[in-house]
């Protein structure tokens with residue numbers, strides 16, 4: 001059955017803060033599903049200052065379709081994670097409202113807990129740290145979660161009990177397009193990416209990620225479809241984008257990596273990477289951070305234009 005492309009599932013991460021690096025790694029492996037708009041993800045870093053965090057966590061836990069429990073001794077010994085979040089997650093799983101998937105990070109005594117009754121990932125519950133190649137462990141996890149996502153999206157919507165997928169129309173710009181939300185101009189707009197719909201036709205102000213003095217107005221839909229900073233894309237190609245592209249190509253070549261290898265590591269299509277290197281367009285701040293990590297350079301060292 002084909003899945004409904006206007007529906008999206010919410011994935012909740014239940015994890016101990018000490019396991020944050022694992023959550024980050026898993027998030028990167030689930031990124032392709034986020035880009036396909038099959039899932040949105042939620043974890044406690046999304047809590048804004050001043051919000052009562054326990055209520056906020058509970059609200060998201062209660063509306064998620066898939067709950068990933070990152071299992072380690074840190075998790076099992078946390079009263080909040082194990083005692084409160086996990087119990088609520090299991091109640092929803094038993095009621096058929098949500099799918100709970102334990103992700104086994106490292107060896108721990110989880111099989112004796114109620115988690116032992118669930119189908120854990122990686123396959124057969126073999127902890128990620130026990131795999132010789134951790135990328136393969138993450139790949140295994142991502143593939144299985146993708147299967148669950150496809151199944152849930154293909155289910156008839158009126159199936160009793162299970163939480164309904166979200167309609168893309170009801171999501172905010174920040175949730176659906178976090179990269180583009182970073183170009184939102186906080187000074188010129190009265191609304192924020194957190195309270196405007198991602199599918200809104202409203203015209204708003206954008207602020208260039210390469211140079212914050214570049215501002216332009218465009219509807220949200222045209223920005224989503226690729227209408228970027230008019231200054232950078234027209235007038236100053238030679239000043240800004242070509243040097244940055246050259247910097248990127250230089251880094252890649254000095255590492256001895258092919259365009260395919262780097263595109264795969266960054267999880268972008270090869271023509272996107274080629275476009276950056278040619279100076280046709282610029283990466284979003286989120287992508288820039290990943291590029292910097294990959295090459296071990298600061299944005300400035302890569303030729304990223306200064307403010």
Ligand SMILES: [Zn+2]
Pocket residue numbers: 208209210211214229230231232233
């Ligand atoms: Zn610009």
